[in-house]
Amino acid sequence: MREDRISALWIALGIGVGLVVAAFVLGRSLADIRKTERFVTVKGFAEREVQADLAVWPIQLEAAGNAVAEVSQQLESTRAKVLAFLTDKGFPPEEIASQDLRVSDRQAKEYGDSRNLLRYIGSATIVVRSKDVDKVQQVSRMTGDLVRAGVVLGAPGGSQGPQFLYTQLSTIKPSMITDATKNARAAADQFASDSGARVGAIRRASQGLFAITDRDQAAGGDAEGGQYYPRASDPNKRVRVVVTIDYLLE
Numbered sequence: 001m002r003e004d005r006i007s008a009l010w011i012a013l014g015i016g017v018g019l020v021v022a023a024f025v026l027g028r029s030l031a032d033i034r035k036t037e038r039f040v041t042v043k044g045f046a047e048r049e050v051q052a053d054l055a056v057w058p059i060q061l062e063a064a065g066n067a068v069a070e071v072s073q074q075l076e077s078t079r080a081k082v083l084a085f086l087t088d089k090g091f092p093p094e095e096i097a098s099q100d101l102r103v104s105d106r107q108a109k110e111y112g113d114s115r116n117l118l119r120y121i122g123s124a125t126i127v128v129r130s131k132d133v134d135k136v137q138q139v140s141r142m143t144g145d146l147v148r149a150g151v152v153l154g155a156p157g158g159s160q161g162p163q164f165l166y167t168q169l170s171t172i173k174p175s176m177i178t179d180a181t182k183n184a185r186a187a188a189d190q191f192a193s194d195s196g197a198r199v200g201a202i203r204r205a206s207q208g209l210f211a212i213t214d215r216d217q218a219a220g221g222d223a224e225g226g227q228y229y230p231r232a233s234d235p236n237k238r239v240r241v242v243v244t245i246d247y248l249l250e
Contacts, residue, residue, distance in 0.1 A: 040246070042185075042245055044242070045180055045242045047240045048176060049215060052164035052165055053168060054133070054166075055136035055235075056129050056219070057162040057163070059082060059230070060125050063078060063122045063152060065118055066120065072103065072152050082126050085124070087144055089129060096128050098125075099127065099150050105119060133235050136164075140162045162233070166237045172246075176241050177230075180243045184243055202246065203246035205244070210241045212237050215237060
């Protein structure tokens with residue numbers, strides 16, 4: 001009997017110790033949970049102004065006539081004049097791409113009245129792709145010379161305008177993310193200071209997309225003859241990124 005009582009005592013003691021340990025662990029867990037519930041969400045941003053390093057300039061040509069051969073001949077003549085113009089302005093052959101000619105039959109359409117129009121209309125596009133952004137910007141303003149030479153261009157100014165691109169984003173990404181994170185931390189520190197707390201570790205962080213926009217020129221275009229033509233983009237670019245970070249508060 002005595003031995004049974006001793007065994008029961010040890011069992012009870014073990015259960016008691018277990019309950020104490022369990023209560024301690026549960027208490028710590030609840031404290032940790034409450035700690036993770038105290039956090040602040042802030043946004044940080046970074047912005048840079050950069051210069052475009054690539055220009056893509058599509059030049060659209062058009063011709064119309066009552067015979068396919070006539071339209072094709074006009075387009076070939078026009079294309080030769082444009083290529084000569086670009087070569088004369090210093091663009092090497094590897095920066096100039098000439099796309100296939102296209103001719104459509106207006107009478108083949110099932111809608112509209114084309115009886116008073118020339119039957120065939122053709123188009124072709126010459127694309128200049130160059131890293132000499134300044135030269136493309138300058139030469140694209142000289143398309144009046146082509147018009148005076150008898151070249152029929154497919155849009156006001158000879159194209160939709162040069163599109164200036166920035167292709168070196170990977171070189172500035174790391175430093176911009178660092179700047180955006182510092183900006184977010186400063187906002188978190190200010191919030192914590194105002195609320196009598198202290199900023200702890202990062203609970204969660206997410207990075208937004210990098211946005212590259214024109215610095216000065218607003219989005220828009222020119223309307224002519226019922227058509228809308230987007231303007232050339234601005235070679236001066238603005239790069240922006242936003243990060244969202246949750247900081248624990250202590």
